[in-house]
Structures are given as structure tokens and as C-alpha cells.
Amino acid sequence: MDIDVFATAHRLEWQRLDALIRRRRRLTGPEVDELVELYQRAATHLSTVRSSGQDPALTARLSGLVARGRSAVTGAHASAWGDVSGFFVRTFPAVLYRMRWWWIGSALLSLALGAGIAVWIMADPQVQAAIGPPEEIRAYVEHDFANYYVEHPGASFAAQVWTNNAWVSALALVLGVFGCLPTVYVLAQNAANLGVAGGLMFAHGKGDIFLGLIIPHGLLELTAVFVAAGVGIKLGWTLIAPGPRPRLQALAEEARAAMAVVLGLVVVLFVSGLIEGFVTGWVHITWLRIAIGVAAEALFLAYVFVLGRKAVHEGETGDIAHRPETAPVAG
Template sequence: MELDVFAAAHRSDWERLERLVRRRRKLTGPEVDELVELYQKASTHLSVVRSAGEDPALVGWLSGLVARARSAVTGAHTPAWRDFTRFFTRTFPAVVYRLRWWWIWSTVGSLAFATVLAVWVINDPRVMAALGPPDYIRQIVEHEFANYYVESPGASFAAQVWTNNAWVAAQAIVFGAFLGLPVLYVLAMNSANLGVMGGIMFAHGKGDIFLGLILPHGLLELTAVFVAAGVGLKLGWTVISPGHRPRLRALGEEARPAIAVALGLIVVLFISGLIEGLVTGWVHTTWLRIGIGVVAEVLFLAYVFTLGRKAYLEGETGDIEERPAAVPVAG
């Protein structure tokens, strides 16, 4: 199909539709009928243009026009609370479930790297010496690691870690567009910090303190980071291997759900931030604070593998809702 010819043939209808949409509150009866007719035509045209996949700018402009025309035709939109409910009961968990193998393998690889690094720190005195002088290491083990969680007021500390973790997760997703390579760097740095600190604490007989302070918030927090990294790696792989789709179209179809994941993880990381700021350093019963972290992690995984799986099997993709379906195009 010659897209330029197609667009030129229908441009006048689109421009007329745009003018009617702008005047939708002052339309006469015949103009309302014309608006409905042109909206139906534009929806079909959008399907054709999207199927061609040759002009993302035209697809974006025409999508916006069709969306505004739909609003003018229906005269109402879904209430915000319904959009909110649908997002957290279908869109977000479905995308996380669909991409589960990407973040599961990110989790496995990252934890394996952290474990190897920790074992190296524990068993090689030269590595421990390279990390700092003995007095510095002793200060970390006996004071700084535990004090980190109580040296600031709980609420402000929770806000601080939430902001930091949300930024890390956003980087992991956004960097995916650069072939996924920066995502691997983010994962490596995150795992290195975990492995080195764990190695230092275990080497000095403080492994119980390390796990007792990391697990309450770390289970959910690290899961969120690994989910973000998995989504970013999927974006990177889409750029490398878009399959049968044009590369820009494939990237767009993965990027839109990725944005949904980024928004959903803000809430997940808010919860882990609350646990880190209000539970990790302030609940002194070890089994209780670890139990809180385990419950939060189990609830998240159950949420993804029940609601997410159900929505995914029902066809939820996380892409833009109610876009016109593609139609067969000859030529």
C-alpha cells in the first residue's frame, strides 16, 4: 500500500473530523451525524495505517484524533477510579506475568552473582583487605550497617529509599532501549553491593544480623528491581530481534506495557520503602520483621500469578486499551 497516497486521499476527512471535535459542544444535528460517520471512517483508516507500520508519526497523530473523536461521540469516559482499578487488577499484573521469565532469570543471575561475590569476600583475605582497612571494616560490621536503618526518622527514611529505588527501577526499564546493556550494569552494581556487604557481615560472624535486616524489605524491594530489569532486558531484546514486526512498531508495542510496569512498581516500591523505614530498623523481634517481609513478598507473587495470569490468559497485553483492531490490507 502506498501510504502517502492513502493519507492524501483521506486527509480532508481527518481535518474535517478534527474541526468537528473542536466544536463538539456547538454542533448541529447534521454535524453530529457527520462527526459519527467521520469517526468510524477514521477508526478504519487508523487500522490501515497501523497495519502498514511505515509512519509512526502519522499513527500517533491519527490515534490521538480517533481518541478525541471517540470521547466526543460517546460523551463520557470511564471514571478514573475504574481506570485505577483496572490498571492494578489487570494491566500491571498481566504484563509482569507475561514477562515473568525475563525477571525470574534476572533474579537467578543476580543472586548467583551476589552469592559468588560474597563467598569470594569471605574466603579470600586479600579481597577483604582491598575493601578497606580493618578499622573501617569493623566500623561497618559493628555499627554502620545496623545504624543505617535507624539514623533518620522512619517516615523521611522511607521516602528517601522509595525515591532512590523508584529511580533505580526506572533506569533499569528506560535503559532497556539501549540494547539492554546498561540494564546489565544496573543489575551488576546492585548485586555487587549486596554480595560485598553480605560477605563482610558473614565473614565477621554477623550473618544473622545481615539477613535479619535485609530480608524484611529486601525481598519485595529486590523483586521489584528484578522485575524492572527483566522488562528492560525484554525491551533491549526487542530492539535487537523485533521478529516479523517493523523495529519501531515492535519497540512501541513493548514500551507501552513497560511504562505500565514502571508506574505499578512505584506502588510496590512504596510498600517496600515503608517496610524499610518503619519495620526493618524499628521492629526488634527478628522473626516478626522477617515475617512481615515474607508476607509482603508472598502477597506480591500471589497477586502476579493469580490476577496477572488470569488477565493475561484473557488477552490483556498492557497496551493501549480500545485501540481499533488491525484489518487485512492487500498490496
């Protein structure tokens, strides 16, 4: 089959179908019948072009046209609220569950590094002295660490924390595509900062204050960072070892799923920011602060391992549902 002749012969039909789809809410009765007929023809044309394998670009264009035609004919268009609920009930938790071992591994390694640094600082006064002058360290453990959570109004502090954590998470995720190592660096730097703070506080007998102020918001906040880092490392590893899929196709599929993580983490970090801004420094009952943080983390993990597991078992991957089946490639 001469694909150019075929495309020329049916181009006007495809253009007419596209025009009817754009006007689908204002069609007359005869135009609706015409829409259905042209959609059926276009579906047949797509099958013919796809089986020939001669023109991936035309196949992709016809796939999009047929998908829009199907939506116009069946009226199967979800509401905006349906799209949002579907994202948070299926897409986002499915991606988190599917990539769980990547971010769980990131969490374990990061926490091990942070704990190791903390123990090193606690056990060696020379390391403590190298961090800063004794008077500065004393001020930090006696006042500055705790005052950090109350020195600004709750609303502005929550917004500041949200922005900062979103930036760290975005870096951890996006940089992963550059061979994993930049994300590992961001993760290690974050773990080192936590380890230094914990080491200094425990070394001066303030470990209870450290845990009482870190746990409420830190459980959910750090989990979000670990998720971003795990997904970023998965992106980088996909580029290195794509498996049976073509390298760019594999990267594109995982990157589309990663975008779902980016959008979902905005909400997770918003909740974490609210806890840090309005609970950590302002709820003075330690057990209540910690209980709020543990409850938030437990709800998040249940969300991932209940809804996410269910969605994955039903075939959800987090990729775009109606993407073109074939993308243009260099011949």
C-alpha cells in the same frame, strides 16, 4: 482513488466532527444528531482510506478522530478512578506476568552472583583485607550496618530510600534499550554491593543480623529492581531481535508496556520504602520483621501470578488500548 482529492472533499466534515466532539457536553438536540451522522461518515471514510493504503498519516489521524467520535457518541468514557483501578487490576500485573521470565531470570542470575561474591569474601581473608582496613570493617559489621536503618527519622529515611531505589530501577529499565549491557552492568553492580555486605557480615559471625535486616524490605525492593532490569533487558533484546514485527514497531509496543511497569513500580517501591523506614530498623522482634517482609513479597507474587495471569489470558498486553492502528512510516 486520488487520496488528496478525497481528503479535500471531506476535510470540512472532519473539522466539523472534531468541533462537535470538543463541545459534546454542550450540544443541542440537532447537534447530537449531526455528531452521530458525521461519526458514521468518518468511520466509513477511515475504512476507505485504510483499504487504499496510500496515506498512513491520514489513516492515523482519522483513526484518532473516529475513536474520539465513538467515545462521544457512546458515552463510554471511564472515570478517572476506573482508569486507575483498571491499571492496577489488569494492565500492570499483565505486563509483569507477560515478562515474568525476563525478570525471574534477572533475579536468579543476580542472586547467584551476589551469593558467589559473598562466599568468596567469607572464604578468603585476603579479599576481606583488600576491601578495607580491619578497624573499618569491624566498625561496619559491629555498628554501621545496623545503625544505617535507625540513624534517620523513619519518614525521611523512607523517602530517601524510595528515591534511591526508584533511580536504580529507572536506570536498569531505561538503559536496557542500549543493547541490554548497561542494564546488566547496573544489575551486576547491585548484586556485588549486596554480596560484599553479606560476605563481610557472615565472615564476622553477623549473618543473622544481616538476614534479619535485609529480608524485611529487601525481598520486595530487590524484586522491584529485578523487574525493572528484566523489562529493560527485554526492551534491548526487542531492538536486537524484533521477530516478525518491524523493529521500531516492536520497540514501540514493548516501550509502551514498559511505561506501565515504571508507573507500577513507583507504588511497589513506595511500599518497600515504608517497610525499610518503619519496620526494618524499628521493629525489634526479628521473626516479626521477617514475617512482614515475607508477607509483602508473597502478596506481590500472588498479585502478579493471579491477577496478571488472568488478565493476560483475557487478552491484556499492557499496551495502549486505543492507540492509532497505523503510524506514519517513511515511504
